[in-house]
Amino acid sequence: MDPNISNQGEIQTTQSTQAEILAQQPLPPKKSNKKIVFWVFAVLLFLIAFVVGGFFTGAKQNKIISQNQQKQIVSPTPLSAEASAKVDDPTANWKILDIGGQLFIKYPPTWKEKVQENSTYEKDNVYEIYNSQKMESVIQNGGSYASLPTEYLYITFPKDSSQTAEQVAKDFQKAWLAQNTAITIKTKNIGSLNFALYTNAGEGSRGNNLAISNGKLLIEMVTSLKDLNGNEIENQILSTLRLYTVDDWQQYQSGQSISGISIQYPRDLKANFAKAYNLSADYNAKYRLEFDFAPIGWNGSHSTSWMGWGSIYFDVFDPETDINQWVNKYYSSYKDSFTIKEDVSIGNKQTFLLEASGGTMWASRVVILGSDYSYEMSFPENTSNFLQRKDEIFSGLHIN
Numbered sequence: 001m002d003p004n005i006s007n008q009g010e011i012q013t014t015q016s017t018q019a020e021i022l023a024q025q026p027l028p029p030k031k032s033n034k035k036i037v038f039w040v041f042a043v044l045l046f047l048i049a050f051v052v053g054g055f056f057t058g059a060k061q062n063k064i065i066s067q068n069q070q071k072q073i074v075s076p077t078p079l080s081a082e083a084s085a086k087v088d089d090p091t092a093n094w095k096i097l098d099i100g101g102q103l104f105i106k107y108p109p110t111w112k113e114k115v116q117e118n119s120t121y122e123k124d125n126v127y128e129i130y131n132s133q134k135m136e137s138v139i140q141n142g143g144s145y146a147s148l149p150t151e152y153l154y155i156t157f158p159k160d161s162s163q164t165a166e167q168v169a170k171d172f173q174k175a176w177l178a179q180n181t182a183i184t185i186k187t188k189n190i191g192s193l194n195f196a197l198y199t200n201a202g203e204g205s206r207g208n209n210l211a212i213s214n215g216k217l218l219i220e221m222v223t224s225l226k227d228l229n230g231n232e233i234e235n236q237i238l239s240t241l242r243l244y245t246v247d248d249w250q251q252y253q254s255g256q257s258i259s260g261i262s263i264q265y266p267r268d269l270k271a272n273f274a275k276a277y278n279l280s281a282d283y284n285a286k287y288r289l290e291f292d293f294a295p296i297g298w299n300g301s302h303s304t305s306w307m308g309w310g311s312i313y314f315d316v317f318d319p320e321t322d323i324n325q326w327v328n329k330y331y332s333s334y335k336d337s338f339t340i341k342e343d344v345s346i347g348n349k350q351t352f353l354l355e356a357s358g359g360t361m362w363a364s365r366v367v368i369l370g371s372d373y374s375y376e377m378s379f380p381e382n383t384s385n386f387l388q389r390k391d392e393i394f395s396g397l398h399i400n
Contacts, residue, residue: 135147270298
């Protein structure tokens with residue numbers, strides 16, 4: 001037998017056997033086209049979601065930033081205390097009429113002020129405030145015409161009186177009742193002030209009479225006001241009225257503490273004190289504490305309550321520990337009118353001098369910062385006697 005043929009047979013047999021074995025073995029799984037498509041689609045969805053999500057997230061952040069920027073743009077700037085007061089107080093920019101340092105009243109910028117002066121007595125002066133934009137032609141006594149305001153207050157000088165406004169009105173009513181003239185009276189109390197509005201009478205009279213009292217001062221007016229409970233401009237003007245009053249004078253015992261101040265004064269002196277209330281629009285203190293000194297046996301020409309020999313005043317404010325903060329609180333509008341420097345020590349306290357700058361009309365002031373209160377110290381006109389003894393008096397001054 002040909003060996004080559006035999007080998008070929010073996011080879012074929014071997015190949016057949018191997019083919020059968022391979023046929024019987026499981027083939028590796030083929031990759032599914034569906035799975036490939038699924039994963040490709042999933043990846044694409046992820047990429048799309050990432051891009052879209054990033055877009056909306058960025059848009060939202062931009063919107064938030066834009067809104068914040070808009071809020072920053074439109075947010076109003078906080079008003080200062082002074083500006084807030086002007087917003088809340090419609091009379092903040094009004095003019096002020098000061099009558100003898102005893103009566104203060106504000107009136108609109110469009111109104112005018114006029115004083116009918118008495119050549120002999122200031123207390124007989126009549127102070128007029130009126131609306132110059134509202135005038136009417138009026139026949140006066142004698143038949144002549146005059147242009148007079150329809151909105152006005154004619155104010156007399158305040159006078160010392162314990163009489164109430166209502167009593168003044170009733171006295172007027174009683175006097176005219178004897179002449180068969182009826183007088184109507186309207187009264188109202190606002191705080192410590194008693195108001196009485198009553199009809200005017202007599203030839204050529206205009207408007208109504210108005211009396212105002214606080215038990216110590218009496219003010220009388222002629223006014224166009226018609227009702228105490230109305231909302232006329234005259235009502236608004238009267239709401240700004242302030243009076244300067246002084247409590248009854250009392251004897252001051254050496255070393256007695258009042259409003260955080262005590263004075264151990266020399267034994268040959270005597271002293272009184274009183275609290276004065278100045279409610280003018282530009283007065284920021286709570287009150288003024290006035291000390292009045294005189295030698296024992298002093299007989300001045302003044303009343304027994306106010307001796308008139310020598311005095312010292314302390315305007316009493318809220319406490320403050322820093323002089324610059326004190327100035328910013330009470331005199332911020334005048335900071336350019338003075339300089340601040342430490343001054344002499346008085347008693348147990350350092351004083352600060354608010355000294356007027358050159359060319360200004362602002363008066364210098366002495367400020368003392370205490371624990372209970374802060375103070376502005378000043379001297380009235382009767383200063384010369386006091387200043388001769390000031391070192392003795394100041395050595396006994398103690399401020400909490």
